[in-house]
Each structure stands twice: as structure tokens, then as C-alpha cells.
Amino acid sequence: MxxxxxxxxxxxxxxxxxxxxxxxxxxxxxxxxxxxxxxxxxxxxxxxxxxxxxxxxxxxxxxxxxxxxxxxxxxxxxxxxxxxxxxxxxxxxxxxxxxxxxxxxxxxxxxxxxxxxxxxxxxxxxxxxxxxxxxxxxxxxxxxxxWEDRPPLSDKPAFFLEEKYSGESSAHKLERVRKIMKDNGATVHIIASLDDTGWLLNVRGDDIDFFPLLLSYSIVRMDGVDLYVDETKLNDRILEEFKKVNVTLHPYNDIYEDIKKLDASETALIDPMKMNYALYKNIPCKIAEAANPTILMKAMKNDVELENIKEAHIKDGIAITKFMYWIKTRYDKEDITELSSADKLTSLRAAQEGYIRDSFEPLCAFADHAAMMHYSPSKETDVVLKEGAMFLNDTGGGYYEGSTDITRTFILGSIDQDMKKYFTAVVRAMMNLSRANFLYGCHGYNLDVLVRQPIWDLNIDFQCGSGHGVGYLGNVHEPPTGFRWYVVPSKNEHHQLEEGMVITDEPGIYEDGKFGIRIENEFIVRKGELNKYGQFMHFETITFAPIDLDGIDPEEMTKSEREWLNNYHKDVYEKIGPHLTDEEREWLKEYTRAI
The missing domain is CATH 3.40.350.10 (Creatinase/prolidase N-terminal domain)
Known part of the structure; x- marks a missing residue:
């Protein structure tokens, strides 16, 4: 129909x-x-x-x-x-x-x-x-x-995330959650969000597009956990781990009736932004409203997760760099399309050890398609890459070591001076935020002007946030922190920047019917100097892949900006170069040269 x-x-x-x-x-x-x-x-x-x-x-x-x-x-x-x-x-x-x-x-x-x-x-x-x-x-x-031919619910198997990846046992996570439950006067905590249950029980699945999550609900009690899930998805290892923390299994959809059986004397901790309306309407007991404790816990990555995530970014940087080499050296010799390029990049990521799947739908947009910020090609819209335009590539990989999100815009052939000015402004904007030094207590909206200023100076803006938190094999857009100049309550990006958070930095310029430019790195929030003025904070960049120098006009950059880019490219060559072929490495040397 x-x-x-x-x-x-x-x-x-x-x-x-x-x-x-x-x-x-x-x-x-x-x-x-x-x-x-x-x-x-x-x-x-x-x-x-x-x-x-x-x-x-x-x-x-x-x-x-x-x-x-x-x-x-x-x-x-x-x-x-x-x-x-x-x-x-x-x-x-x-x-x-x-x-x-x-x-x-x-x-x-x-x-x-x-x-x-x-x-x-x-x-x-x-x-x-x-x-x-x-x-x-x-x-x-x-x-x-x-919907007569509606697809059924997923029946794909789940997997357990070992502690060498998660860095923390479910038992310890539950202990932390129960403390916050007590602080809120709650005796039960109802969790409907998939990434929160997945993080809490160190279990992942294959039930939704791209994010490795398991369709489930959980009710955390002081002495155990009721998990509502299709039990056929769970293997022996998962069941063994669940026994250690007293997880009781129930059919997935039974929660809507079971929730009605909560004793009136109970107090249920629920997150109004993370619970569906029907489930809420079925709760018969007193309610304590607060953010799921797991949201902030999982956003502040532990040391094991951070080291793993940095390793995932090296793997991803290898794939992206090989991809850039392939695009830049082959687009004028064969028909490469938006869709075939996405397939190529997925194959390069899949060649990396520990790869699970792409972390979100590949956004591969040539020329005017890139003006649509989140355009994803289809068979109906697919086009061949040609000389004289830009190719925006916003993609990510999911590895056991973590999830990645990176955007690079490639120059195919040559572009005019105005496009170079815009491209350089976007790179400068990304660098501005990367280099921030700020006091603890700042929120994303305190710093957003840093990333927008070079673009606002052109009397241009982009109608989206400048960055978002990234989950560890969870949601690639992870609350509760992000960058935008105004507050959107539904985005749940209102928390101050905390040590260990992993966040993207992704400014852009988009001109309808013409082109789109976005450059995106990720960084970790780190503590800096502590002095009489307070605790200073900064960002550690963890994304390593070339920024296309064919789009850069050095005259548009300050000396310190050129130094930052040169140092960044030096790191890219040192970290990624050893993993490339001789031809790729020689090419990378040229595309990470000092300007």
C-alpha cells in the first residue's frame, strides 16, 4: 500500500x-x-x-x-x-x-x-x-x-560483556544503584530503558538496529532483580552470571500485569524520561521520580572502559584512514557510490579484531545530499561520487572495546575558495572546543559558544547540537551531557561535565541544495590543575584519522590553530601509520604533513 x-x-x-x-x-x-x-x-x-x-x-x-x-x-x-x-x-x-x-x-x-x-x-x-x-x-x-506484514520482535541471541570490557561487576553496580534507591526512599526501581538494564547486568543483545541491546525490562529490588526478557535469547554463561546477583526471569510482556501486583506499601523509583506512559499508568504504589541512577554511572566511564575505548578508536582510525585512502585514490578511476562506499567502510571495520557491527546507520552523503544533516543513502537516492565536490561520511563502529562515532568530509578533486573557507571554519570550530580549559561545574551549554564562534563569525549556524555523549556498546547518543547553546529538556543533556565522560565534538555548515561539511572527533573529559580557583578540566582527544588538508586554507587559521592541527596529524601518523600498507603509509605522510 x-x-x-x-x-x-x-x-x-x-x-x-x-x-x-x-x-x-x-x-x-x-x-x-x-x-x-x-x-x-x-x-x-x-x-x-x-x-x-x-x-x-x-x-x-x-x-x-x-x-x-x-x-x-x-x-x-x-x-x-x-x-x-x-x-x-x-x-x-x-x-x-x-x-x-x-x-x-x-x-x-x-x-x-x-x-x-x-x-x-x-x-x-x-x-x-x-x-x-x-x-x-x-x-x-x-x-x-x-500493518498486515509487520515484522516480528527480534529473537536474536544475547551475549555477556566480560569484566575485562565492562570494568565492573553487576554485583558492584547493583550495590551502587541500591544506595541511591535508599537515598530516594525507594524499595524497588523500575527500569524500562534498554541501555540501563544492559549496563547494570553486563548483558548485550541484537534486538534493535545498530545498538547492541536486548529487549527487556528490569525491576531492581533490595534482594534481587526481576528481568522481563525472552529467555530463549540467553546462553548458559549469562544464566550463570544472573544467578550470582539473584536475577529472576519473566516473559518479556508480563511486566504490564506484574507491575500492577506491587504492594501499595512499596515506593518505586522511576525516571519519567525513561519510562513509557502505559507502564507508568499501571504502577499502583507510591512513586519517587528521579533520573535512573545508571544514566550518570554509565556516562562516567571507568579506567578499564576508557582504555578499551581508546583502543577501539585506534582500530576505527585504521579503518577510516584506509577508507579515506581508497576514496581519494579511486573515486576518479571507478564508479564509487554512496552505498558502495558505506559497504566498503563496514568491511574495513569488520577486518578489525573485536568488531561487532556499525554503531549507527552510516551517513554517506555526496555533494548536495550532505546538506541534509542526517541523510542516509538508499537505492532510490544513491549517486556516484564525482570530482569537484565534497563527500561527508558520518559513521561509527561497535567493538568489544567500545563504540565510536566519527565524521570526515573528503574533498574530491578541487573546490572553490568559498568552500575552503567554510571547510576551514568547521575545522577551526572543532579545534576550539577540543582545546577548551574550563572549571569543573560547567555544562555543555557553557562551552557551546567555543565551537560555534568560527561559524557564527560567518553569520551561519547549524540547527543541531555540537556534540553528545557516547555509550559503551549502548546508545551512541548517550545522556546526560552534550553541547548546544540552548536547553532542550527532552534531549536530557543538562548535566555538568564529569571526569570520564566520552563526548563528541561535531560542528558543521549545511547549505540546502549545495553541500554539507561536518568534522567530528571524540574526547574524554579529564581533570586538570586544582588550585585556589577550583578544579580545572580539559578534553583528551581520542579520535585519530586525517582531516582532509585539500579543504584547508591555512591563511584562515591562526598560528596556534595550525600548530594544533599539525600536532594532531603528527599523532595520527604515529598511531595509525604502523598499521597501514607501504603505499597507504606514504599517502598518509602527505595528508598529515605540517601546514
């Missing part, structure tokens, strides 16, 4: 049930960023394939809310669907709840599957719609009723 036909079927079902508007977010039951094929309901009903957005279907209107990363992509993909693009955070575009409050008549009804909305979102709907006595039906999965 075409998208318009699917919407027609949904509207007929809505009419039967007296629903005036049906909301379809981009989520599974765990508010995961990427979701398995079974959960791609928003893509099914709109045709929009981006990783972020919410659809609202009414009888006489339909809208897709997404942010600046996807405006260009959404415009193309929604064409002919009858779904309007609603540009979030732009002009007078109403939020989803504002739209519903205005659109739905007095005494009307809004429906959604409460399992795919967060608790906070559900409560926002309640608050926004109550003044018009608009009711909410959160127990209707209408998409499931019209």
Missing part, C-alpha cells in the same frame, strides 16, 4: 473507535533512539525514514514533527503522502500538544499506544488536553491492526 492508502485505513479505524487524532512517535517500548523493524510504525504510516519525528493523523489533516537535521529529507520523503512537515523549533510552528489542544474539539479523543510514549510525554498530553475535556486512549495500537 501507498502511504496515503495506509493513512486512509488508519482513519477508518479511528472513526470506528471515536478517535479524533492518533499519535505515532519514533520509538519502541523503551524510548530507544534506533528501533527494530517491528517498531518502525512512524515510518510505516508517513514514509519518513529519519530517526527522529512524531506523526499526528487526524481525519482532515496529518503532520510530521521533526527537527532541523531532517527538514530537507522529510520534505522529499513526505511528497505525495498527504502528510505536512511541521518544522520543530522554527517560527510559530506549534508543538504536537499545542496542535492537538487547538485542533481537537471539546470532549474529543486522542489515541496512541502508551507503550511508545514516555511517561513525561503522556503527562504533557494530559495537561495540554484536560482544559477541553479531551480524553486519552493509550491502550490502542492501531498501527498493528492495519
Amino acid at each position: 501507498k502511504v496515503s492508502e495506509r493513512i486512509a485505513k488508519l482513519r477508518a479505524l479511528m472513526a470506528e473507535k471515536g478517535i479524533d487524532a492518533y499519535v505515532v512517535p519514533t520509538a519502541d517500548f523503551h524510548q530507544s533512539e534506533y528501533v527494530g523493524e517491528h517498531f518502525k510504525a512512524r515510518k510505516y504510516i508517513t514514509g519518513f525514514s529519519g530517526s527522529y519525528g512524531t506523526a499526528v493523523i487526524c481525519q482532515d489533516d496529518a503532520g510530521l514533527w521533526t527537527d532541523g537535521r531532517y527538514f530537507f529529507q522529510a520534505t522529499n520523503e513526505l511528497e505525495g503522502s498527504g502528510v505536512r512537515l511541521m518544522k520543530m523549533f522554527v517560527g510559530d510552528t506549534p508543538s504536537v500538544t499545542e496542535y492537538l489542544a487547538d485542533k481537537i474539539p471539546e470532549g474529543g479523543k486522542v489515541g496512541f499506544d502508551g507503550r511508545v510514549l514516555s511517561m513525561d510525554e503522556g503527562k504533557e498530553y494530559e495537561d495540554a488536553l484536560s482544559s477541553k475535556n479531551i480524553s486519552i486512549d493509550y491502550e490502542e495500537d492501531l498501527i498493528d491492526q492495519i
